[in-house]
Structure formats: structure tokens, C-alpha cells
Amino acid sequence: MNLYILVPIIGCLALVFAYLLTVRINKVKPGNSLMEEIANAINDGAMAFLRRQYKTLIIFVLCLMAVICVAGILTNGEDSMLPATAISFAAGAFCSILAGNIGMRVATRANVRTATAAWQNGLNKALGIAFSGGAVMGMSVVGLGLLGLGIIVLIFDNPAIINGFALGASSVALFGRVGGGIYTKAADVGADLVGKVEAGIPEDDPRNPAVIADNVGDNVGDVAGMGSDLFESYVGSIIAAMALGAAIGIGAKGEGIIAPLLIAAGGIIASIIGSFFVSAKEGGNPQKSLNNGTLVTSILAVIFTFIVTKLVLPATFTTGNLLGSTKTFSSTGVFLATVAGLAVGFAIGKITEYYTSADYKPVKRIAASCETGVATNIINGIATGMGSTAIPIILIASGIFASYYFAGLYGIAMAAVGMLSTTGMVVAVDAYGPISDNAGGIAEMSHLPKEVRKITDSLDAVGNTTAAIGKGFAIGSAALTALALFSAYTKAVGIEIINILDPKVVIGLFVGGMLPFLFSSMTMQSVGKAAGFMIEEVRRQFREIPGLMKGEAKPDYAKCVDISAKAALKEMVIPSLMAVLVPIFVGLCPGLGKECLGGLLAGTLVTGFLLAIFMANSGGAWDNAKKYIEDGSHGGKGSEAHAAAVNGDTVGDPFKDTSGPSLNILIKLMTIISLVFAPLFM
Secondary structure, eight states: OOGGGHHHHHHHHHHHHHHHHHHHHHTSOOOSHHHHHHHHHHHHHHHHHHHHHHHHHHHHHHHHHHHHHHHHHHTTTOTTOOTTHHHHHHHHHHHHHHHHHHHHHHHHHHHHHHHHHHHHTOHHHHHHHHHHHHHHHHHHHHHHHHHHHHHHHHHHOOHHHHHHHHHHHHHHHHHHHHHHHHHHHHHHHHIIIIIIIISOOOTTOTTOTTHHHHHHHHHIIIIIIHHHHHHHHHHHHHHHHHHHHHHHTOSTTSHHHHHHHHHHHHHHHHHHHHHTTOOOOTTOOHHHHHHHHHHHHHHHHHHHHHHHHHHTSOSEEEEEOTTSOEEEEEHHHHHHHHHHHHHHHHHHHHHHHHHHOTTSHHHHHHHHHGGGOHHHHHHHHHHHHHHTTHHHHHHHHHHHHHHHHHHHHHHHHHHHHHHHTTHHHHHHHHHHHHHHHHHHHHHHHTTOOHHHHHHHHHHHHHHHHHHHHHHHHHHHHHHHHHHHHHHHHHHHHTOSOOOTTSHHHHHHHHHHHHHHHHHHHHHHHHHHHHHHHHHHHHHHHHHHSTTTTTTSSOOOHHHHHHHHHHHHHHHTHHHHHHHHHHHHHHHHSTTTHHHHHHHHHHHHHHHHHHHHHHHHHHHHHHHHHHHHHHTTGGGOTTSHHHHHHHHHHHHHHHIIIIIHHHHHHHHHHHHHHHHHTGGGGO
């Protein structure tokens, strides 16, 4: 039997499960007419932004397809640069776009139905709808990922061409993350600073002109953007392992190439089964319920990994190490390396939870610092984020050491596959957060009873933590995936050792180390600029629309939605293009070349990983410190401590939802660009 056929079949299974979940969600009534009106406004705004964003993306995809075709012809189809890579690139971009689109369409249906379930049925039903909406996103990501990869493998039977699929996924993901992040944070900052601090009204009060834009932003940034983000992480890890399996030559029949695909397929089955373990009793803890599903999924993924490595891989194989010598490894070693990656991913999630959840000391310490003002809040938030980098670095280093010890370079790549084998469940839990957040907003704007908002707030509080865990998970997997892709790049260009005494390598290290900071600066400034326009517009409406503060007039929601959309589409282009153009320029530049590019990739990987963790965890901690105070601590809502916490949260918003999560895509996109265009640098 051709095992490759199983890959698209399992991908289709995930999509069928996503469809069944969608049917289940649609059976729930969307509530009263006001709730439907608000939900439709959120859906229309989100889809309008995606349509405008995709117009920009299509131009970019077509241009890069043309470049890949021309480069393939110029290199005469040698090594990894083949004209057919352009087809694989387009397929990866299309699948990434489709995954984000499906997830957001369902999320904007699930949000109002979650609010309705909380109103009419209680916590467990609301949790079920919100999680089902997230699971549609998760199943779409892994299903389209495996379906697309499986079809490309069956058509071309050339691992080199598949690199283009990862390039397409990464390109769309960066545009989606940056654009969505700018959109959502511009609206969020405007809604918070003017609405909550200056006007003193609740976060989702319908009198706030930015409230619809804020809820739209949750979908375009935290659902569609996050879906594209983890889609590219997922396929990137699989393709990195396939590339190394092909380069090393594991197995006489390409067993090293098919193994990561089958492990990912097993992860899909594990995620489907694990989703049935997510349920909560009335008055129970939603976090515990989500943890149960994640734990079951992880255990099943380990079992499937053991089966695949024992039945598919050769009992022993010989491969080279970083210094060029050879060593013999076993299928058991590959299993242990893969499980090491899964364990590191789980541990990074727990560490992220510690630093960003209000149940633990770091967030409580930040909340306490709000009593002495904004400055101490900012200082403590930055310190928490910086300190949070230490343990993840040690965990990643331990994972690299263990996986390399057990199975060499191939083991490092398989560790990334192991870490991302449960992506279906991880995305489901992550996307659950913005759906719950939207449900709370709809409940507030629809004037539902306070008990309903209490239920949605309990779901949303957990969602903040799960979102932070998802970002930590994606960032951690980026380090292993980028390292595996980096190894594939060095083999493609014939570099055995990156010599840090070589001036060209040193130049690359410094420039590469600088790029994540420049990228973050550009995206942060974009959020600040867009937020400035939003703040001015919200203030104008409060000032010029008679009766708005009394609830006697309706705000111009569409104007705020348009401000966020225009700013996001304008500001996302230059940072995204930087990731594509810089590696090609350095690789082709006379006097620099492939060695300098190797140093650049190494420098970007190190600083990008650290900066991403710092920004994501600082932002998550500031956010939950604000919610901790809003729950009644340190004076509660309306206190000076609350005002300081809101200001800290607005600083943290672009940290955790724009710049931080975009960095993990940056380091992988630069590496995959270098791998695809490697023949031009020879």
C-alpha cells in the first residue's frame, strides 16, 4: 500500500469533522434581533477586511510565483529550484488563506451563539459552542495542511518542490499576522483609552464608536491571523523534517520523508478524539476542561508516534552530524526525539501560563504595582516579560540537545513535528478565546442580564490564558522548525560549518540580530499611528454627536472599522516584504553570499525567539493584570489602579498581538526563502 495516500485522506477526515462541527454550531439560534444585528456587523466588517487584504496578497503571490519560475529557469532546474516550485508555493498560499477564511466565518457565527447559550443554557453549553468554533479553525488548519501537502507529494514526488508550499504558507501568515495585528490593536487601544479611561464606560459599551471595530479585530487578528500563523508553523515543521529526511537519505524507500507526514496524521486523529473530552459542569472551571482535552490529545499523539516510528522507519540508519561525521541512530531514537519536542511544547505552554495567568504571582505582582501608577506597572510588565525568556530558552536548548542526541539533525526536525503534532487541539483552544471575547461583547451591547456577562467573562478570562499559551507554543515551535530549515539550507548550499571568525558570517550575525528589533519597531509604530487616528475619531464622535454619551444616538461604527482596515492594509506591506527581500539580497550580494546569509539566519533566530517570548508574555501579563483588577482586586473598576492597568494593557496589546507573534513567522519565512532560493546563491 502507498502510505502517501493516507495523508490526504486523513486531511479530508479533519475537514469533514470541521464541517460536522459547523453544522452543530449553526443549529443553535443566534439570539434576539439586536444580537443578530450586532453579530452581522462584526461578520461584515471582518469579511470586508479579509477581501481587501486578499487583494493585496494575490498581487504578492502572483509576483513571487513569477520570480520563482524565472529563477527555476535560470538555474536550469538544478537542486531545489525548480519551476514547479511556483505551483507548490501557490498551493501553500491558497490553503493558508482558505484555513483563515473558514475559521473566521465560523467564529463570527459561533460568537453570538455562545452568548445565546450562556443566556439560555449556562456555562457548559456556552463552552461547547465556543470550543466547537475554535475546533473548526483547528481542524481546518491541520486538514488543509495535510491535504495540500499530500496532494503536492503525490503529484510531484519531489521533496524539493514541497519547500514552495511552506514558502506560500509563511508568506500569507506574515501578511495575515501583521495586518490583522495592526487592525485589532488600533481598535483595541482606541476603545480602551477613550472609552474606558476617558469616558469611564465599560469595554463593550454600545456607546463606544470603536466597539464594533474592536470585536472585528478579535477575528481578523486572533482567529484568521492566528490560524494562518499556526498553519505555516504546522506545515513548516513537517516540510523541514521531510527535507532533512530526503537530504540524509533515511530508508531505501523514502521512509524518512513519509514518517513526519504520518505522525502529523496521527496527531489529527488524536485531536479529534481529544475534543470529545472538553466539557464542564455548571460552576466548574473551563480551564480544567480544556486541559483535559489537551492532555488526552497529547497522550494519544505519543501512542501514534510510537506506532509510526516502529512500523515505518528502518530499525537503524546512519546519518551525518553538524561537524560532518556520521553516526548510527535507531527508530526508537526518532521516537524519543519526537516525544522530546512534544514534551518541550507542553512545558513551554505551562511556563507561559505561569507568567500570564492571574492565578500566579507574576500577574498578581503587576496588578499590585498598578496602585503606585502607570510607570511601575510598565516597569513590572517589562521585567516579567524579560524574565520569562529564561526557562523557555533552557527548555528549547534541552529539547535540541535531547533530540540531536537521540537522532541527529533529523531528530531536531522531528522534535518540531512532535511539538506541532497536536496543532488541531492547540488551535482549537487558542481560537476559543476570541470567540468567547466576542460573545461577552455581544452580551454587553445587547443589554443581556449581568449573569450572562459573568459566564462569558469566565470563558474570556480562560481565553486570555489559552491565547498566551498558543502564542508561546507557536514561538517555541518556530525555534525548532527554523533550526531544522537552517540545517536544510546549509546542506543545500554546501556549507558544513558556520565559521564565526569569518567576517562575512559576523556581519550576517549582527544584521540578523538587528532585524527582529527593526521589524518590531516598524509594526509597533504602525499600531501607534493607526491607534492615534482611532483615538481622534472616537473623541470626535463623543464630542460632536449629540446624545451619544446618554445612549440617545448611535455611533458611526463604520468609520472606525474603516480606519483600522485602511491602516492595517497600508502598514503591513513594508515589514512583510522585508522578510522576503533581505535574505535574497544578502545571498546575491557580491562579497556577502551564502556564508553571510547563514550568519544572518542564525542571528535572526536567536534574537527573534527571545524578543518574541518577551513581547508575548509581557503583553499577556499586562492584559490579565487588568482583568484581575476588574474582578475586584486593588480597588476594582474605576479605581486609579484600574486606570494604570488599562494603560499598561494598551502598551501590551501590540506586544502580544502584533509584533510578538509575527516574529516567529519572520524567522521561519526568512529561512524558507533562503532554502527555496539556495541554488541562486551557489
